[in-house]
Amino acid sequence: MTIKGIQDAVIERAQAGDDKALSELLQAVRPNVHNYAMKHCVINDVDDAVQEVLITVSRRLDSLKIVAALSSWLFTTTRRECRRLGRVAFDFDPHGDGTALEWLNTTSEQDQLIDLTRAIRDLPDIYREVLLMKDYEQLTNREIADKTGQSVAAVKSRLHRARTMVRDQLLQETSNLSNEAYQ
Template sequence: MTAPTLAQLLPAARSGDAVAMEQLLRLTRPDIRRYALRHCAATTATDDVVQEALIIVYRRVGALREVAAFGGWVVRIVQRLCMRPMLAWLKAEPLAQVEDNLAWSHRPDHELRHDLALAIDSLPPLYREALLLRDFEELTIEEMAQRLGVTREAAKSRLHRARALVREYLVPSAPAAR
């Protein structure tokens, strides 16, 4: 007897079949863990991310419209869970003193942290990930390139573009890198 496939389990789990849901979660768990180990920050407790992702899948699988979208949906859940600690740190940690002559120096620190979090959240995922890996996880360019699966030059380019987009978000008159 062969094990049920995702295509067989997902419709049954979506309709409330508890056995199918359990099998779906067991089938999905290794992929979630592998992705979390590869993409979450070192400070993130991988087991917690896996557990939270499985809970979200359990609670929201009924809202998923397409079986083919399941893999991407799960990956996005894990990505968001992996970023959560970094964004929380960004919102909670005091920023370095900003020089008085900068355009945003009139903002109180809490507003600047909030605006910076919004700026980072507004980045396209490939730029956001590059920025978080370098500036928050403090990976080297080589480590960042390896984690992203790109060349050193591509990693530097993404980081440069991410920083330019954040600068443009914070100071709308600042030119974005081309």
């Protein structure tokens, strides 16, 4: 047995198409995948990585040749998903001209922190609340939903909108600085 609480027979039944065994397997491996993702993903990507890995497990479990290799396969899949999500997040340059990178390289950390704090402070309450719970308190989407009385989907939507608004505000600051430099 490679993962605590999972019998080889459950894995084999899941591979054979037993939906109940697959559900049992996914529930059992989820904490391991989540813990591993916490170490290898940007905090904002952990839930997405876990979800993608579990989807991959459910779709590709039949490709696992050796039952004892499940944990290695899970960790490799999780690490790859974290890298993929990280590339997507850090490869984004909305201006396409290096303005954001220039701002990061030429603005002091203290000024960046001030700009970020201002952008978060200026968010409407419903967006600021979920952003702080997720990124500052490091709560899961489910925990935020329970605390706020919202659905998980609403939390994800508001979190995405909050991050977009903060990013747009910071990029606006960047554009303003660039425009001032050329005047």
